[in-house]
Amino acid sequence: MPDEDFPGQRSRLVAGLRRAGYIETDAVERAMLSVRREDFVSGWTRGAAYADHPLDIGHGQTISAPHMVAIMVEAMRVAEGLRVLEVGGGSGYHAAVIAEAIGPRGHVWSVERIEPLAEGARRNLAAAGYADRVTVVVGDGSCGWPEHAPYDRISVACAAPSVPEPMRRELLDGGMLLVPVGGMGVQTLLRVTRRGDSFHVEDMGGCVFVPLRGKCGF
Numbered sequence: 001m002p003d004e005d006f007p008g009q010r011s012r013l014v015a016g017l018r019r020a021g022y023i024e025t026d027a028v029e030r031a032m033l034s035v036r037r038e039d040f041v042s043g044w045t046r047g048a049a050y051a052d053h054p055l056d057i058g059h060g061q062t063i064s065a066p067h068m069v070a071i072m073v074e075a076m077r078v079a080e081g082l083r084v085l086e087v088g089g090g091s092g093y094h095a096a097v098i099a100e101a102i103g104p105r106g107h108v109w110s111v112e113r114i115e116p117l118a119e120g121a122r123r124n125l126a127a128a129g130y131a132d133r134v135t136v137v138v139g140d141g142s143c144g145w146p147e148h149a150p151y152d153r154i155s156v157a158c159a160a161p162s163v164p165e166p167m168r169r170e171l172l173d174g175g176m177l178l179v180p181v182g183g184m185g186v187q188t189l190l191r192v193t194r195r196g197d198s199f200h201v202e203d204m205g206g207c208v209f210v211p212l213r214g215k216c217g218f
């Protein structure tokens with residue numbers, strides 16, 4: 001491996017995401033500057049850690065491009081101390097960025113259905129110092145994860161055929177669910193905000209995610 005200037009590459013990527021408007025707040029900028037994306041991938045992929053595109057993490061899955069992580073974490077309207085559910089833990093990178101943005105009083109529960117990926121995410125998160133702030137669980141999170149509900153935010157990192165109904169009910173009043181909805185090719189990122197028993201849906205733009213598998217997925 002050549003000596004790579006990962007901190008320099010990280011600062012340049014984050015500065016570019018801010019200039020382009022994907023990063024809008026200091027909290028998200030700080031979080032993306034703190035989390036080392038190179039530590040969530042292995043082998044030759046590490047060298048591409050700061051290219052703004054998805055990275056292969058094995059088992060046919062990918063970490064989203066940094067601009068998509070920025071879009072999603074901004075769209076979540078992060079605040080200190082939130083309780084967050086992530087569906088599709090993958091490498092653990094996105095969960096680490098959320099954990100960093102919500103601070104040590106918050107908590108992320110991250111569900112991953114592929115056991116070796118969940119184990120890898122646990123290892124990556126522990127090595128990066130997030131073992132206390134992110135709990136990785138293995139299973140089908142396509143309908144949500146009732147065990148730790150209700151949540152302030154739910155962030156789904158894979159594409160669903162429609163907004164999973166049971167997931168909406170795991171939101172606290174005022175809580176938000178971010179979910180890519182559409183076909184297996186391209187989708188629309190939706191933000192669903194709960195107000196009492198009604199749900200307000202906003203279109204946050206186009207996106208491309210791997211499919212959400214399972215009971216409420218494809």
Ligand code: SAH
Nearest residue numbers: 063088090091094112113141142157213214
């Ligand atoms: N957020 C991840 C990338 C997610 S890729 C990161 O930062 O690395 C999408 C992930 O969703 C894949 O790992 C896939 O296995 C997982 N997934 C798909 N369907 C799922 C389900 N029903 N429950 C939990 N995880 C699921």
